[in-house]
Amino acid sequence: MKGKHKLLSVALGAIFGVASMASHAATENVTSLTVTGGNFFLTGSPSVNPAITAGGGDPIVMGSYQGGTASASAEPNSAQTLTNFKYFGTPVYTFTAQSAENLVASPTGTIAGGAAPTGTVDTATNAIAMDMSSWFASWNGTNFNQGGAATGTVSACTATSCNYTLNWRSTVVGGPFNGQTGVWTLSGAAAVAPSPTPLPSPVWMLGSGLIGLVGVARRRKMS
Numbered sequence: 001m002k003g004k005h006k007l008l009s010v011a012l013g014a015i016f017g018v019a020s021m022a023s024h025a026a027t028e029n030v031t032s033l034t035v036t037g038g039n040f041f042l043t044g045s046p047s048v049n050p051a052i053t054a055g056g057g058d059p060i061v062m063g064s065y066q067g068g069t070a071s072a073s074a075e076p077n078s079a080q081t082l083t084n085f086k087y088f089g090t091p092v093y094t095f096t097a098q099s100a101e102n103l104v105a106s107p108t109g110t111i112a113g114g115a116a117p118t119g120t121v122d123t124a125t126n127a128i129a130m131d132m133s134s135w136f137a138s139w140n141g142t143n144f145n146q147g148g149a150a151t152g153t154v155s156a157c158t159a160t161s162c163n164y165t166l167n168w169r170s171t172v173v174g175g176p177f178n179g180q181t182g183v184w185t186l187s188g189a190a191a192v193a194p195s196p197t198p199l200p201s202p203v204w205m206l207g208s209g210l211i212g213l214v215g216v217a218r219r220r221k222m223s
Contacts, residue, residue: 026124028192032059033117033130033164035083036188040092042172044180048088052186055081055094059191063116065134067095070103076138083186093138100136100143107174111136111145121154121162121192128152128164128190135170137182146170146182154190164190 038052057066057080068077081093097113114133121128128151135147150168157163165187172180 027195028121029195030119030190032061032191034059034188038186042180050085052083052085055084057082065096070100070143090140095136096134103141123157126154128154142175162190
């Protein structure tokens with residue numbers, strides 16, 4: 001009987017060891033992005049390629065809008081801009097928002113943004129994927145939605161962070177750069193958190209069955 005109990009204990013240990021590993025897959029949720037570098041250019045002005053560094057609103061926190069909301073009479077909060085760079089010598093303020101108003105007469109109206117940033121890192125393929133659809137740029141009194149689906153690579157991953165390089169493109173609608181494509185690259189450190197994955201039902205069924213066998217064996221011993 002002792003041998004059976006020992007065998008069951010070993011089997012249970014193996015199953016729940018596999019369960020523990022399965023519950024922490026290679027996919028990690030990004031919780032924030034710290035910007036340490038990058039660049040930006042418009043396809044119509046490829047010779048202008050300013051370097052990007054962190055702004056006052058760094059890091060970019062997932063699931064929240066940052067950088068101030070534009071209004072008809074004021075720039076976004078320049079102290080909380082998410083990145084720091086100039087285009088043709090004029091500061092570009094970046095922020096995330098569900099929508100933003102234009103700050104000049106043309107184009108007029110409200111520009112749609114998107115969901116607050118979210119993303120994942122796959123440490124098995126060293127890839128990062130981000131929803132940056134709420135990304136806005138404000139230049140010389142005009143707001144432009146410059147959001148999109150961003151992809152890139154990660155390296156030097158630990159349990160809590162990865163170095164990343166992220167890229168995306170977005171077409172400018174309205175204003176002096178109408179129809180040109182903004183090309184964005186950001187790099188830095190991504191804070192990550194484990195993304196638990198549900199265990200397959202056969203694993204739970206097998207574990208429950210073995211626990212049941214342990215109970216039967218104990219009752220037989222007592223009788």
